[in-house]
Amino acid sequence: MRLSRYFPILDWGRHYTGTALTSDLVAAIIVTIMLIPQSLAYAMLAGLPPVVGLYASILPLVAYALFGTSRTLAVGPVAVVSLMTATAAGAVAATGSADYIAAALILALLSGIFLLVMGLLRLGSLANLLSHPVVSGFITASGIIIATSQLKYILGIEAGGHTMPQLLATLSANIGTINVPTLTIGATSLAFLFWVRKGLKPLLVKLGLADRPADLVAKAGPVFAVVATIVAVVLLDLEAKGVRTVGVIPTGLPPIGAPLFDADLWLALAVPALLISIIGFVESVSIAQTLAAKRRQRIDPDQELVGLGAANVVAGFSGGYPVTGGFARSVVNFDAGAETPAAGAFTAVGIAVAALLLTPFLASLPLATLAATIIVAVLSLVDLRAPIVTWRYSKADFAAMAMTMLGTLVLGVETGVIAGVLLSLALFVWRSSRPHAAVIGRVPNTEHFRNVERHKVITLPHILMIRIDESLTYLNARWLEEYVLEQMADRPELKHLVLMCSAVNEIDASALESLEAINHRLADANIRFHLSEVKGPVMDRLQKSDFLDALTGEIFLSQNGAFAELAGRGDDEGDPLPVDPDPYGPRGLI
């Protein structure tokens, strides 16, 4: 049982049936057809030779099939990770150089190692640092950058860069050198693919095809565009007229070998590899969970880290580049009826066959066609409604999203994500440091206590009751000290202060220190400090400290009990407050 946690194949492989085999084979064939142009296109987007895209779609898929827990996730090259690869590799080597390809391999290996380590140490919660607004803003901005970066292939001009200012500057500088045959192919492909997306499925349904098959045929749209434009290039000899094509793709299976070891290079690529692994993981898991829930299946996020990690390590050793679960492919895989991860392994066989047999036919494929498939795909990533919706819901979340989008568009993918993560964290810390608290009083004729500012309640001049609506941690401990002192300063008749702890799930060591300081300072002002409604686990903790011995007041089970008891005592002082053995508290810095 334990072993099958780390090798899910032991689980589903044991019950593998002929029906499942048929379903998986059908799904694999459909995904293979879709993946061939996709893998070439995304390799181009990553600035890599097209064949690298094919290599990244063979052995990594087998590795995921062995270790992944999703029955339907289709792993391979994806658009956003390709952009991140291009940015990271472009920072250390010239695009297309041998060093650049080596950097892509290292990125795959490093991100695979990060994923494996996170998986084995159960550190998947690192992904929590990526808030939804950051991921959403990042993906939208990446989609915009990717679409813009592909315009040069549609127009047949030179351009470069991985940020909007760079892209727009180089595009506008070369806008005069448009190649008309290229633009014709590019624009036609774009128009065709947009039509396929919107119009083909309804047409097929109208022609009598069922909903799902119609969907699958529509998803194969790029294949038609690829075939048609290859034929056009060959027949019209468009290469001689300046149409750039994929060119000769080496035929054969992926080369097996270890990536270059160079400590400086590995160090330079570590941060981008970490970002690639975390972002790839977050999105992949989200897709896998959505699909799994449709069949009431479960995926194990920690084991997903292992599965994706293995896929990337294998990519690094077999001539690929970073891979993760792709949305479009996974949906096709799911809809085509894939039942087990074996579908992924069969897809790998399909791509291997393509790498052995199909590559000669792909040499004349125009880059403009690939660019068109990329543009059509990534425009669905661009969600310009999200910032508006988020602005309406939460200004803080909007700020994180806007920061991520702007940072990504202007400064690049890595800076954008890091800025977004840091801002989210800063805003979270800031909000955690200003909890809600209220002075409360008793609602007449009830045992309920409510905010004095919002309700007509009963209070007494010698009793101050404060409710805090948050756990007490180091981030809000000093805030609480100041709040209590402020409330106390204006009440000369005060004899008792009760802190209602019904919403306090935790009191950390800093907050304990602050409670001690409050107890201390109230005692100096001859005021007793009480707590009420302390939760069981919090009380267990407090009993391990000296706080309860030093506390000048009592712990009341209920707020009502506290009020009744203290009100009954009236202005009576009770026992004298103990003499403080350490009257100056902290030692400071001397």
Add this chain to the structure above:
Amino acid sequence: MRLSRYFPILDWGRHYTGTALTSDLVAAIIVTIMLIPQSLAYAMLAGLPPVVGLYASILPLVAYALFGTSRTLAVGPVAVVSLMTATAAGAVAATGSADYIAAALILALLSGIFLLVMGLLRLGSLANLLSHPVVSGFITASGIIIATSQLKYILGIEAGGHTMPQLLATLSANIGTINVPTLTIGATSLAFLFWVRKGLKPLLVKLGLADRPADLVAKAGPVFAVVATIVAVVLLDLEAKGVRTVGVIPTGLPPIGAPLFDADLWLALAVPALLISIIGFVESVSIAQTLAAKRRQRIDPDQELVGLGAANVVAGFSGGYPVTGGFARSVVNFDAGAETPAAGAFTAVGIAVAALLLTPFLASLPLATLAATIIVAVLSLVDLRAPIVTWRYSKADFAAMAMTMLGTLVLGVETGVIAGVLLSLALFVWRSSRPHAAVIGRVPNTEHFRNVERHKVITLPHILMIRIDESLTYLNARWLEEYVLEQMADRPELKHLVLMCSAVNEIDASALESLEAINHRLADANIRFHLSEVKGPVMDRLQKSDFLDALTGEIFLSQNGAFAELAGRGDDEGDPLPVDPDPYGPRGLI
């Protein structure tokens, strides 16, 4: 009124009386006597000429008197900040060089600017990042380093470094060159000062002196040691026997001038200056609050930033180095009866007079005496019980404390603090990402709902009720998704899931997205999703989103209402679940 917030002197200055003047003058004289040896000693600790300590105790005190809100805080050089100054300046220049002194001035100016900016932007909550265990561990480790660093003066040998490994290595390398006359003076001073601390006050009380005056006389112990050892050096001509002394101190008032502007140097000193300002602020405010509470006074932490900021900027322009509120001096000031910040200004006058008249007499003061005063003072910073107490109370807090102590001792003050802050934050984020949640059921014959694992409660197979004990934020949003899916997966009869939100004070955009995903995935499994006991402000927010429209279930005012209503419906399916317009949710990375 508004103006007096930024210039508290307008407030207390208006009501200044003859009685207050007398009290402040008396306190100022006593603090001056204490501050003269202290300022020389701490300047030595910072690796600066003794006169810099005097300069730092003149105009900065006047600036704080104008802008500070504490009536009794005594600002000036302190031990830990002196160590931090030595570390930071030592990293950019050779100790004692002109560049080193310039670096100290820049540190004062920069930390003053940071404090002012934090004060004007009300960013005092930045100090919240320093948890109590981090500050406590840092101060203890600093105390150990400071005491060790002073041993060379007691032994009359050469040694250096700002970390324990460096200090111990250089001390042990030169242990053979001990100077016996120096050691005699050092050891005698140490023994005398320890006795003064423990034995003088009881003796004076026995001789009939009242408690407070006895305390004040005991605090003046270092002055006796200073006078006695100066006399010994002069009479016995100990300088010729190798006893190192303070040497000629220039007579006169502080030089006024702007610190050197050098962009690289400022950049290199920015992080240490930020740490100096935040740590100095945290401790200073804590002392000021403790003393203020004793007289039911209030201090304004944001205005304290301005006061300390002004003091440091002035230190940078008047030949000083970073200053902050000192514990020992402030207590003396308080006990001596200081009533207003004017006492600080009078102390400044006292130090100025000393700088003009007393410096010739201080030339023969042995460094061993100053080192002894430092060691005796800082040993009270070392709190070795704190790690034990913290370990007992919270392992996470202990980890942060241990990391800070080890980092500070082995790698230096800056690394230590930064490591502690980052670990505290990481642990906080980690804990926030794993909130407490429980499957609940109804306690028989009540309207109370409790954890099914701890109580005998009523549940129904088609209703799952989950209580979450934390606000829903991006850090725990994915955790919640997984938790809910996990709970759902094992319950084939499930029709309704109710999330009880009584402890939810906030739902951020990421958590909203997760609630939408949960709603979505439950609907795919034909389960309705309900919420109960949603707080008013949280509900207001939800109404700004589309979530309530998409929600397949209802919002119940009370958990009991939800249970009663859904139990009454039995297995009835109700209206069919709406068809999902967007069946695949997230778009992924394509």
